[in-house]
Amino acid sequence: xxxxxxxxxxxxxxxxIVSRQFVEMTRTRIEGLLAAFPKLMNTGxxxxxxxxxxxxxxxxxxxxxxxxxITTKNSNILEDLETLRLFSRVIPExxxxxxxxxxxxxxxxxxxxxxxxxxxxxxxxxxxxxxRTFTEMDSHEEKVFRAxxxxxxxxxxxxxRRKAKELQQARRDAERQGKKAPGFGGFGSSAVSGGTxxxxxxxxxxxxxKPKVMAGAMRPSGPSKALKLGAKGKDVENFVDKLKSEGExxxxxxxxxxxxxxxxxxxxxxxxxxxKVEEKISLTCGRDGGLQNMEVHGxxxxxxxxxxxxxxxxxxxxxDKKGVQLQTHPNVDKKLFTTDCLIGLxxxxxSFPLNNDVGVLKWRLQTTDESLIPLTINCxxxxxxxxxxxxxxxxxxxxxxxxxxxxxxxxxxAGLGAPVIGDIDGDYRHDxxxxxxxxxxxxxxxKNKTGSLEFSIAGQPNDFFPINVSFVSxxxxxxxxxxxxxxxGNSPVRYSSETMLLVDKYEIL
Numbered sequence: 419x420x421x422x423x424x425x426x427x428x429x430x431x432x433x434x435i436v437s438r439q440f441v442e443m444t445r446t447r448i449e450g451l452l453a454a455f456p457k458l459m460n461t462g463x464x465x466x467x468x469x470x471x472x473x474x475x476x477x478x479x480x481x482x483x484x485x486x487x488i489t490t491k492n493s494n495i496l497e498d499l500e501t502l503r504l505f506s507r508v509i510p511e512x513x514x515x516x517x518x519x520x521x522x523x524x525x526x527x528x529x530x531x532x533x534x535x536x537x538x539x540x541x542x543x544x545x546x547x548x549x550r551t552f553t554e555m556d557s558h559e560e561k562v563f564r565a566x567x568x569x570x571x572x573x574x575x576x577x578x579r580r581k582a583k584e585l586q587q588a589r590r591d592a593e594r595q596g597k598k599a600p601g602f603g604g605f606g607s608s609a610v611s612g613g614t615x616x617x618x619x620x621x622x623x624x625x626x627x628k629p630k631v632m633a634g635a636m637r638p639s640g641p642s643k644a645l646k647l648g649a650k651g652k653d654v655e656n657f658v659d660k661l662k663s664e665g666e667x668x669x670x671x672x673x674x675x676x677x678x679x680x681x682x683x684x685x686x687x688x689x690x691x692x693x694k695v696e697e698k699i700s701l702t703c704g705r706d707g708g709l710q711n712m713e714v715h716g717x718x719x720x721x722x723x724x725x726x727x728x729x730x731x732x733x734x735x736x737x738d739k740k741g742v743q744l745q746t747h748p749n750v751d752k753k754l755f756t757t758d759c760l761i762g763l764x765x766x767x768x769s770f771p772l773n774n775d776v777g778v779l780k781w782r783l784q785t786t787d788e789s790l791i792p793l794t795i796n797c798x799x800x801x802x803x804x805x806x807x808x809x810x811x812x813x814x815x816x817x818x819x820x821x822x823x824x825x826x827x828x829x830x831x832a833g834l835g836a837p838v839i840g841d842i843d844g845d846y847r848h849d850x851x852x853x854x855x856x857x858x859x860x861x862x863x864x865k866n867k868t869g870s871l872e873f874s875i876a877g878q879p880n881d882f883f884p885i886n887v888s889f890v891s892x893x894x895x896x897x898x899x900x901x902x903x904x905x906x907g908n909s910p911v912r913y914s915s916e917t918m919l920l921v922d923k924y925e926i927l
């Protein structure tokens with residue numbers, strides 16, 4: 419039963435495109451075995467295996483290529499054939515076409531999948547759905563936890579900046595009255611004497627007593643298990659303790675973090691049929707407004723936890739007018755989807771695997787059309803006698819979207835102090851450690867589709883690029899949704915669903 423030789427995808431000339439051995443072997447030995455394989459195929463006979471004095475080649479044609487499994491002659495050929503078929507079914511999961519260039523591009527994905535099928539020379543008892551789950555290693559709970567933690571960190575810094583503004587205003591009021599501001603004695607060097615300018619906001623605020631931040635305050639509400647991932651829950655507390663030790667005031671309330679958790683968290687009541695529609699956007703724009711590239715990748719994932727809904731069908735509503743390319747899973751009836759926009763299994767006798775997330779439909783949009791940019795960012799740095807005056811504005815072009823927890827990161831020159839903020843829609847914070855000015859906007863939608871920020875700082879126009887944008891949304895960009903579910907007899911099925919739009923990259927160069 420031991421697979422003592424490699425598995426490979428090779429050309430008809432015996433050139434290995436991707437090869438994986440499961441026991442110790444030299445590269446010369448592998449290349450020699452694969453080079454001998456085409457010479458054994460010149461007999462013109464059509465078989466599924468061919469033998470030499472020492473090894474057996476079990477193979478399957480893949481258009482212009484071969485999937486080859488090399489074993490010893492005393493191995494179980496029935497098990498070898500079954501393993502070979504599973505290897506062959508894995509390849510279309512990662513490669514759109516069975517060509518040498520496509521397989522080379524996804525070689526590492528294929529190797530990882532091969533390792534899930536065979537371990538230490540023995541075949542694992544896995545199916546295609548399990549292989550997909552193991553290789554993706556995707557955790558929705560971890561995404562939620564990371565999003566919540568990042569927003570809590572930003573909120574703590576924003577609260578510190580707000581407190582600094584209040585102290586600055588109090589000092590100015592004290593100067594106008596010609597006396598020292600009451601209650602400033604406990605702040606040491608931050609006390610202001612008469613006639614002294616107070617135009618600079620202090621970066622560090624030291625308070626006599628600071629309230630302890632309870633661990634419960636850092637946890638989002640709901641039954642999520644995100645904070646149970648190892649020791650990650652302690653990272654938030656350690657981060658807060660570090661901020662406090664550096665003299666920064668930390669607020670225990672976080673409106674934006676709870677809003678991000680609300681957008682990304684799954685529904686509380688998950689039904690026996692659960693649907694997830696997820697999109698990721700990657701966009702690169704020039705600073706003059708030209709769109710260099712935009713890609714949107716989307717997928718509909720189905721999870722069935724009751725066997726009576728195993729042969730369910732999904733009614734898809736496709737209102738896309740942007741030119742999206744759709745692709746169904748190989749086990750889905752493509753003809754049924756083309757004619758009736760229904761997603762059902764190709765084999766009516768089979769059912770969807772239980773308690774597994776199964777991707778049934780995916781789509782892709784790639785464009786350079788500027789009119790399709792969901793959120794445009796326009797940055798105008800103008801040189802002045804003291805440095806640069808920067809005007810930056812946003813505009814929501816896709817008005818059907820509602821973007822939450824929007825963060826626009828603008829690089830600023832290091833070591834030149836904090837920027838002087840003029841007019842602003844939303845909030846901001848200056849991260850002197852990373853030399854970043856973060857423009858924070860809780861919500862951008864059709865009612866709040868435009869906004870601007872003005873600030874001044876010493877520097878050159880090129881210092882304020884590249885600009886990076888991040889956001890989350892519970893509405894997807896491409897108008898592709900599942901409206902109803904049906905089982906045999908066309909009876910409707912109750913289901914739960916979640917929709918999310920995430921940013922992979924959103925950059926203005």
